[in-house]
Amino acid sequence: xxxxxxxxxxxxxxSKTERFCLWHDVNFxxxxxxxxAICGExxxxxxTLLFALGGLESVDSGTICFCNQMISHHLNPHIPGISYIxxxxxxxxxxxxxENLLLPVRVMGEKVDTGVMNRAHHLLLELGxxxxxxxxxxxxxGGERQRVAIGRAFMMNPRLILADEPTGSLDEQxxxxxxQMFFSICQKFTTSFxxxxxxxxFARQTNKYCRLEQGELKRCK
Amino acid sequence: xxxxxxxxxxxxxxxxxxxxxxxxxxxGIALGVMVLTVVLSIMNGFxxxxxxxxxxxxxxxxxxxxxxxxxxxxxMHTLKNFEGVAHVTPFVQGIALVxxxxxxxxxxxxxxxxxxxxxxxxxxxxxxxxxIADLNQGVFVTKGLAQTLNINVKDxxxxxxxxxxxxxxxxxxxxxxxxxxxxxxxxxxxEIDKNTLLxxxxxxxxxxxxxxxxxGFSLRVKPGTSIQQLCLKLNAHLPxxxxxxxxxxxxxxxxxxxxxxxxxxxxxxLFVILVACFSISSGLMSSVVRKTREIALLRIxxxxxxxxxxxxxxxxxxLSSLGILLGxxxxxSVLHYRNxxxxxxxxxxxxxxxxxxxxxxxxxxxxxxWQDFALIGGLTVIIALxxxxxxxLKASFSLVARSLRSE
Numbered sequence: 042x043x044x045x046x047x048x049x050x051x052x053x054x055x056s057k058t059e060r061f062c063l064w065h066d067v068n069f070x071x072x073x074x075x076x077x078a079i080c081g082e083x084x085x086x087x088x089t090l091l092f093a094l095g096g097l098e099s100v101d102s103g104t105i106c107f108c109n110q111m112i113s114h115h116l117n118p119h120i121p122g123i124s125y126i127x128x129x130x131x132x133x134x135x136x137x138x139x140e141n142l143l144l145p146v147r148v149m150g151e152k153v154d155t156g157v158m159n160r161a162h163h164l165l166l167e168l169g170x171x172x173x174x175x176x177x178x179x180x181x182x183g184g185e186r187q188r189v190a191i192g193r194a195f196m197m198n199p200r201l202i203l204a205d206e207p208t209g210s211l212d213e214q215x216x217x218x219x220x221q222m223f224f225s226i227c228q229k230f231t232t233s234f235x236x237x238x239x240x241x242x243f244a245r246q247t248n249k250y251c252r253l254e255q256g257e258l259k260r261c262k
Numbered sequence: 263x264x265x266x267x268x269x270x271x272x273x274x275x276x277x278x279x280x281x282x283x284x285x286x287x288x289x290g291i292a293l294g295v296m297v298l299t300v301v302l303s304i305m306n307g308f309x310x311x312x313x314x315x316x317x318x319x320x321x322x323x324x325x326x327x328x329x330x331x332x333x334x335x336x337x338m339h340t341l342k343n344f345e346g347v348a349h350v351t352p353f354v355q356g357i358a359l360v361x362x363x364x365x366x367x368x369x370x371x372x373x374x375x376x377x378x379x380x381x382x383x384x385x386x387x388x389x390x391x392x393x394i395a396d397l398n399q400g401v402f403v404t405k406g407l408a409q410t411l412n413i414n415v416k417d418x419x420x421x422x423x424x425x426x427x428x429x430x431x432x433x434x435x436x437x438x439x440x441x442x443x444x445x446x447x448x449x450x451x452x453e454i455d456k457n458t459l460l461x462x463x464x465x466x467x468x469x470x471x472x473x474x475x476x477x478g479f480s481l482r483v484k485p486g487t488s489i490q491q492l493c494l495k496l497n498a499h500l501p502x503x504x505x506x507x508x509x510x511x512x513x514x515x516x517x518x519x520x521x522x523x524x525x526x527x528x529x530x531x532l533f534v535i536l537v538a539c540f541s542i543s544s545g546l547m548s549s550v551v552r553k554t555r556e557i558a559l560l561r562i563x564x565x566x567x568x569x570x571x572x573x574x575x576x577x578x579x580x581l582s583s584l585g586i587l588l589g590x591x592x593x594x595s596v597l598h599y600r601n602x603x604x605x606x607x608x609x610x611x612x613x614x615x616x617x618x619x620x621x622x623x624x625x626x627x628x629x630x631x632w633q634d635f636a637l638i639g640g641l642t643v644i645i646a647l648x649x650x651x652x653x654x655l656k657a658s659f660s661l662v663a664r665s666l667r668s669e
Contacts, residue, residue: 088667097562097663118662119564127666131555133268135275147264148563177276197563205666 042109043201043233044071044094049103049113051089063089064256067103069249073200074231076224078244080261081253087237088205090253094235095203096120108200121149124199126223128209130190132178138165138189139174142196149197157196164192167226184215191223195230202227202234208243216240265569269576272549283545287581288588290538291646295589295638298531300596302634305524307627312520315451316509321351321382321480322489324512325496328503330475338378341479344496346487349381352476354466359422360459361438362411369407369459373466382482385447385460391415392445400444402460408446410457417443421459423469439469481506528637535642539649542581546574546653550660557657558665570658571651578650579643586639597628 049067054060063086071077081087092098094105096117105113112120132141142161143153151157165171168188178186187207194202207223208216220243227234236247244250250261273284280288331337334352341350354373359366376397379385386394390405392415401419403411413419420438429436441461448455467473483492489508496506510517550557557570596603604626 092663092667095562097666118558118561121564125559125562125666127555129555131559131666133271133556135271136268137276140271144264144268145563147267148560148565148569150564 042070043073043075043107044235045069045106046094047104047106049090049093049105050101051086051093051098052101053086062256064253064258067258069251069258069260071201071233071235071249074233075249076227076234076236076247077249077251078236078238078247079251079253079258080238080241080244083239085253086256087253090258091203091205091235091237095123095125121197122200124194124197124202126187126190126194126202126204126207128206130178130186130210132186132189132193134178137175137177138170138181141178141189142193145193145197161192161196164195164226167229168192168222182215183211184219187211187219188222191219191226195226195232198230199232202232204234204236204238206237206239208238208240216243220246265572266576269573269580272553272573273577273580283549284581287538287542287545288585290541291535291582291585291642292588292592294531294535294538295586295642296592296596297534298528298638299590299593299635300600301527301531302524302638303593303597303628303630304600304626305520305527306629306631306634309520309524310629311627312516313509315449316513318384318387319449319451319454320509320512322483322509323481323493323496323506324509325479325481325500325504325506327478327505330472331478331504332473332475334474334476337479341481344499346484346492346495347481348484349378349482351375351378351382351480352463352478353379353480354463354470354472354475354477356424356466356470356477358424358459358469359426360411361420361422362413362417365411365413367407367410367457369403369457370454371459371461371466371469373461373463375463379480382480388447388449390446390448392447394445396444397460398462398464400442400461401465402445402447403443404455404458404460405446405448406452406456407458408443413443415443415445419443421469423471425469425471439465441465532641535645538585539578539582539642539645542578542646543649543653546577546650547656549577550574550653550657553657554660554665557660558662561662567658571654574654574657575647575650578646582643582646585646586642589642590635590639594630600626600628 046067046069050065051063052060053063067090069077079087079090089098093100093113096112099116100113103113104111107120108122133144136144139161142164143157146153146157162171162174165174168191170185170188170192173181173185178189181189187210191207204223208220211219224246236243238244252259252261274280325341338350338352341347352375356371357368358371359368374383374385374397376394380394389402392402394402401421403413403419408414411419418440419442420440422438423436426436447460463476467475483489489510493506493508493511500506560570
């Protein structure tokens with residue numbers, strides 16, 4: 042088992058006296074290579090749940106285990122094996138596409154050798170970005186930028202990708218193209234992913250499709 | 263060293279010659295460093311010129327006595343053989359009343375031994391007209407005194423001895439000594455040049471009724487000898503009331519004021535760098551706010567808090583280093599053309615001899631001191647790093663989830 046959530050509960054404190062339950066008794070298991078989608082209305086706590094699964098947000102009760110290690114007992118922004126993709130790409134504007142892909146490797150303290158360079162070029166090829174390698178993000182379209190962000194997430198050989206509305210900023214056609222690319226690359230590298238999205242079509246393409254409604258995570262598929 | 267590389271990319275993004283913030287910060291630091299370099303180098307130049315002038319005028323060591331030194335020849339012999347002493351010359355000094363026609367002045371009079379004086383005081387280099395060898399035949403006056411008395415070479419000067427006062431008390435009249443002006447000199451030290459008369463030891467001894475007595479000795483030390491150390495040794499050997507004074511001791515207050523002026527200039531001008539560093543701080547703070555999501559991503563990828571701090575400190579260090587380099591280059595360029603610049607600026611507002619009249623220097627002196635460069639550079643980097651600390655800490659302690667959800 043890659044990731045498991047057991048009876049997760051999160052309260053949201055709105056003032057000194059007032060707090061309400063964002064979600065409770067969230068349980069699921071995700072195996073290697075599996076995918077999962079979380080849908081729900083805005084403000085239902087989807088992103089909070091996603092961040093909690095990645096160790097960025099605390100939970101008030103329950104446990105999260107990633108690769109048989111409990112990660113819910115304290116906040117840890119860096120969990121090896123987990124990568125993120127965000128709606129707004131968050132590319133480093135000062136670096137070109139290739140350097141954006143290599144930066145996480147450098148930050149992790151790994152040497153950028155021929156193997157890493159080959160992986161970067163391979164990813165750029167897979168994502169159809171090879172001709173943009175030395176271009177700055179500001180010269181790319183939204184779809185191209187999101188593809189760079191996907192490539193960057195895969196540079197660290199992740200076992201799990203947490204994607205927070207990765208197509209939220211794109212038009213319908215581009216969303217479709219980017220999401221197909223994302224699904225296929227995940228399949229190719231047998232990388233698990235949890236997708237938070239409003240798009241039910243994309244959600245249905247995953248192995249486990251859940252909806253977060255009234256604080257409960259309900260399995261739809 | 264990804265932090266250094268990314269810091270450089272933040273300052274100089276690909277395809278651009280740096281951001282507005284980068285250049286404003288660099289220029290701010292460069293201006294501060296340039297002003298400090300120029301002012302301190304000119305201060306050093308003044309110090310050096312003043313030190314040299316004080317040595318040229320007084321000699322490196324002066325031996326003074328509160329009473330008349332009678333056995334001049336014997337002391338000359340003793341001092342010449344003293345370890346570390348190269349040359350000795352006796353002198354008599356005082357004030358006299360001088361008259362030329364209707365013009366009267368009370369100049370400072372210095373009587374020197376024309377045979378030995380050249381080995382200690384470079385009098386020949388001060389001479390504007392006349393020959394120092396003629397010192398036993400008349401007097402030399404400074405340019406300023408010559409102008410005040412409306413006198414020239416070959417004119418005659420009436421010199422009234424202070425002994426005249428004693429003679430008046432005894433109802434006697436002591437006639438003035440009539441001496442020809444044999445030369446005019448200029449030391450470029452305004453205090454001396456305004457009102458000084460130079461004559462032979464013998465003339466002044468006669469004028470003051472000293473017989474063979476003198477007031478003191480000027481000494482030149484052997485190369486490599488410490489003036490302070492030699493002074494201490496001399497004072498250990500010399501009987502009271504004789505005492506040796508180094509040129510620094512003779513003008514302690516003046517030299518202290520020079521040091522104080524330099525320190526105060528440094529302190530005041532350091533505020534220019536402080537202001538520039540505040541601009542770095544505010545620029546970095548806005549960069550932290552702008553890049554809050556990128557910082558969160560770096561933390562997700564495994565960057566430690568100290569690495570995020572380093573990312574912003576590198577930027578401050580790089581900005582300050584480049585500012586320092588440009589500041590030094592700018593400062594040295596200004597110093598190189600300083601006299602042209604000063605001539606142009608003073609020529610616009612002030613008369614030609616403005617600098618000379620007020621500062622006793624016709625040209626701005628300058629001297630580079632590596633200690634000053636190191637101090638300016640070191641302090642600038644430290645202040646810039648301190649200015650970067652607050653934004654850097656804000657960046658490193660920002661909450662990752664909150665930063666990524668801020669949209």
